[in-house]
Amino acid sequence: MTDTRWNGEPCTALRLTAIVADIDAFPQYWARHLVGTRRNVVRVEYGGETFYLDDEDGSGWNKLTHGGSPHWAHSNIVIDPDSVQLRGHRADPDKPCPHENFDAYVEVNRVTASDSDATVIGYAADIKVNCRECREPFRWTGVPAGCSPRQPMCSVDETELRAPLRPASADPDFGLGLPGFAVNYRSPKEG
Numbered sequence: 001m002t003d004t005r006w007n008g009e010p011c012t013a014l015r016l017t018a019i020v021a022d023i024d025a026f027p028q029y030w031a032r033h034l035v036g037t038r039r040n041v042v043r044v045e046y047g048g049e050t051f052y053l054d055d056e057d058g059s060g061w062n063k064l065t066h067g068g069s070p071h072w073a074h075s076n077i078v079i080d081p082d083s084v085q086l087r088g089h090r091a092d093p094d095k096p097c098p099h100e101n102f103d104a105y106v107e108v109n110r111v112t113a114s115d116s117d118a119t120v121i122g123y124a125a126d127i128k129v130n131c132r133e134c135r136e137p138f139r140w141t142g143v144p145a146g147c148s149p150r151q152p153m154c155s156v157d158e159t160e161l162r163a164p165l166r167p168a169s170a171d172p173d174f175g176l177g178l179p180g181f182a183v184n185y186r187s188p189k190e191g
């Protein structure tokens with residue numbers, strides 16, 4: 001087992017992933033913009049206390065494996081205890097990931113008439129899905145690349161679905177006057 005220390009004294013540390021939570025006590029909480037996203041963290045048990053360090057850039061684990069002295073920077077992070085998972089944990093690491101759990105990232109945007117006209121003329125949901133364990137992105141099937149107010153389309157790499165949507169009470173043709181674009185592919189033979 002790797003020697004992990006906090007302030008030079010042995011501590012128990014475990015590399016995990018967890019979903020970032022908010023904390024009211026720190027108005028300047030550095031990770032507030034990350035709340036709701038899954039990150040690499042390290043759980044530290046030391047002196048009867050349990051706390052978490054951010055480890056997305058490896059800084060948490062680096063500190064603990066270098067004696068845990070103040071010389072090594074770290075970032076405390078607050079996480080949702082129900083979201084904790086072992087990092088890259090699989091029954092057999094030589095077998096491909098069975099892709100059993102997923103994280104979906106959904107962002108709903110309001111589309112305004114122009115920079116100077118704040119009238120909302122449409123809405124769009126951008127949706128991405130990753131395997132929670134191996135982080136492999138998933139691609140959308142059967143969706144053309146581009147962006148359209150008339151139908152769901154996807155990014156060129158097919159990992160982000162861009163789906164127009166409208167309030168339930170709006171007319172069916174809501175937002176259809178918006179411009180869009182399509183990305184077309186041609187094989188070299190057709191060129």
Ligand SMILES: [Zn+2]
Nearest residue numbers: 097099131134
């Ligand atoms: Zn996977």
